[in-house]
Amino acid sequence: MTYYSGSLLVLDNIDLINIIDYNYVKPVPSDDVGDCTNYYMWRSDRKFEWVDHESIGWGACEQEHLNQVCIDDSYVYTATSMGVDIIDVYTNNKVSYVDSIVEVSSVWASEERLYIGTAGEGIKYIDKVTISGNEVLPIDLEEYVCNYSFQYSIDCEFVKYIHGSGETLSVVTYSGINILNNTDSIGYKSSYTSTDVTKCFMTSKNELYYIEQGEINGVFKMKSTLCDWTSPNILYTSGSSFLPGSLGVNDIFVTESTSSNTVDNTLFVATSSGAYILDEGTANFDVYYT
Amino acid sequence: MDNIVLEGTSNFISAIWAEATAGLNNGKVYVASTGTGAALSIIDLNTKTLYDRYTKDLKGRSNDKLIQEDIEDISA
Numbered sequence: 160m161t162y163y164s165g166s167l168l169v170l171d172n173i174d175l176i177n178i179i180d181y182n183y184v185k186p187v188p189s190d191d192v193g194d195c196t197n198y199y200m201w202r203s204d205r206k207f208e209w210v211d212h213e214s215i216g217w218g219a220c221e222q223e224h225l226n227q228v229c230i231d232d233s234y235v236y237t238a239t240s241m242g243v244d245i246i247d248v249y250t251n252n253k254v255s256y257v258d259s260i261v262e263v264s265s266v267w268a269s270e271e272r273l274y275i276g277t278a279g280e281g282i283k284y285i286d287k288v289t290i291s292g293n294e295v296l297p298i299d300l301e302e303y304v305c306n307y308s309f310q311y312s313i314d315c316e317f318v319k320y321i322h323g324s325g326e327t328l329s330v331v332t333y334s335g336i337n338i339l340n341n342t343d344s345i346g347y348k349s350s351y352t353s354t355d356v357t358k359c360f361m362t363s364k365n366e367l368y369y370i371e372q373g374e375i376n377g378v379f380k381m382k383s384t385l386c387d388w389t390s391p392n393i394l395y396t397s398g399s400s401f402l403p404g405s406l407g408v409n410d411i412f413v414t415e416s417t418s419s420n421t422v423d424n425t426l427f428v429a430t431s432s433g434a435y436i437l438d439e440g441t442a443n444f445d446v447y448y449t
Numbered sequence: 450m451d452n453i454v455l456e457g458t459s460n461f462i463s464a465i466w467a468e469a470t471a472g473l474n475n476g477k478v479y480v481a482s483t484g485t486g487a488a489l490s491i492i493d494l495n496t497k498t499l500y501d502r503y504t505k506d507l508k509g510r511s512n513d514k515l516i517q518e519d520i521e522d523i524s525a
Contacts, residue, residue, distance in 0.1 A: 230524040410464045410522075417472035425472045429462035434455070434480045436494070438473040445473060447480060447492060449455040 227320070231268045234290065238263040243275055245290060245300075252294030257285070259301045267321040267328075274307070274328060276318030282307035282330065309341035311348035320358045327384065329361045329369075336369060338384040351388040360413050362424065370408045377402060378411055378428060395426070395437070401444045407431035419443075456502035458486030464523040479523050487518035 224240040234254075235246040242258035243266060257275070260283065265276035268287070275283045285303050292298030307313075315332035322329050327340045336356055338349040355373030362368075367381040377396035381388070398404030410429035417425040418440030428435040437444040459482040468476040471494060480490045489509070491501040503509040505518055 225521050227522045228524045235524065409462060412465050412467050414467050414469055414471050414476075417470060417476075419472065419474070425467070427465045427467050427471075427478060429465040429480070431462075432460050434462045434465055434478070436473055436478065441473075443473055445450050445452055445497070447452045447455050447478075447490075448460050449453065449458055449482070449486075449488075 226263065227265050229266050229268055234268075236266045236268055236273055238266040238276070243273075243300075245273075245292075247294070250294060253297050254294060255290055255292035255298040255300050257300050257304055259299075259304070264318050265321045267323055269323060269326060271326075274321050274323070275304070276321040276330065278317050281313055281316040282318060282321070282328070309339075309346070311339045311341050311346055313337045313339070314350060319356070322359050322361050324361045324363050324365055327361070327365060329359045329367055329384075331356050331359050331369070336367075336388075338367065340384075347385065349384050349386065349388075357408075358410060360411050362413055362415050364415070366413075366424070368411055368413055368426065370411060372407060376406065376408060378408060378426065393439075395428075401435060401437050401442070402428065402430065403432075450497075452492075452497050454492060454497065454499050455480060455482065455488065455490045456499060456507070457482055457488030457490070457504055459484045459488070459518075463520050466523045466525050479525055481520040481523050483520045484518060487515065487520055489515065489520065489523070 225237060227238040229236050233248060235248055237244045240262055242256060242260050243263050244253050245255045246252065247254050260275065260277055260280060262278040263275055264278050267274045272284045272286055283304050284307055285300055289300060289303040313330050313332055314337055315334040317333040318330060319333065320331040326342050327338065330337045330339065333354060335350060335352040336359060340346050353371060355371045357370045357372050359367060359369040365384045367384055369379055371377060371379060375396055377394060377400065379391040380393040382392045395402055397406045408428060408430055412427040414425045416422060418438045420440035423440030426437040426439055434447040435444060461482055461484055462480055463483040464481040466479040470476050471478055474494055476494050477500060478492045478494060480492060482488055489503040490499060493500040501509045503513065503515050505515050508514050
């Protein structure tokens with residue numbers, strides 16, 4: 160490490176750093192700064208300056224990145240780059256957490272379990288009856304975390320998104336979609352291989368909607384989880400459906416039996432250019448913009 | 450039909466959520482845009498008008514503002 164006493168610092172030729180206050184003491188591991196450990200910093204008489212290093216980013220602490228949230232009657236569950244936080248919906252305070260899982264990509268709560276999708280460690284879950292704690296003393300739920308390791312499991316440990324219905328999971332991974340049911344003796348697994356799937360939504364009738372972003376962009380629907388994946392029941396592709404061409408699809412949501420015919424569903428689509436709402440029964444749709 | 454009612458200036462919609470009974474012409478939908486000019490817009494689908502909105506500068510009905518404009522997800 161090479162440094163000058165002036166206002167510039169060259170750090171192993173990796174980065175050029177302007178130090179506003181060069182009256183530093185010395186670089187030290189920041190063990191005494193809250194939960195931030197193993198980061199090197201320059202410390203001045205008046206303020207801290209953080210050293211930019213090839214393996215360490217700027218910032219007082221490694222910043223959590225929020226990936227996804229889900230909610231039930233009691234808690235908000237957050238999937239973050241540093242684990243899972245569980246927040247009481249009434250007090251808005253964190254009451255428990257899991258920080259032993261690195262890079263949680265997705266969470267989904269059934270009636271009984273919180274399912275946790277990870278980037279590299281597959282799926283884990285926590286039985287919701289074990290969730291407790293309060294804002295004064297949030298509880299680490301690490302001991303209650305279980306691996307989703309049953310007869311039917313995912314094909315790829317890198318999970319992008321989880322949704323489901325009851326104890327049937329629909330899991331988007333870096334290799335495609337796995338539908339998993341491991342209940343009693345009627346379990347099954349259904350799989351679709353594609354690296355372009357980004358998210359999914361499963362209804363209470365086990366209809367599956369999923370987003371593909373790649374050679375073909377759009378929303379696809381399977382009316383059953385045991386299906387011929389080569390032939391989706393319904394395709395809403397950009398440019399040949401209610402979705403215009405060159406449109407990116409970012410998120411979907413489905414309400415069931417809400418068509419004007421009281422039978423079919425309504426599909427809500429977040430896109431790169433507006434919000435689209437489709438009555439699947441009548442094919443009528445609206446678009447909302449700024 | 451096109452409805453120009455969303456708050457903010459960003460049409461990049463990152464997240465969407467709706468009431469369980471919402472359809473094309475009833476209920477409420479929650480629409481989150483992201484990036485500069487981001488907003489959380491709550492649309493009354495009966496009237497197709499803005500029921501509530503939140504930005505970094507504007508407080509909504511709950512007397513809160515957005516902390517940041519990079520909205521990732523909604524759940525309600």
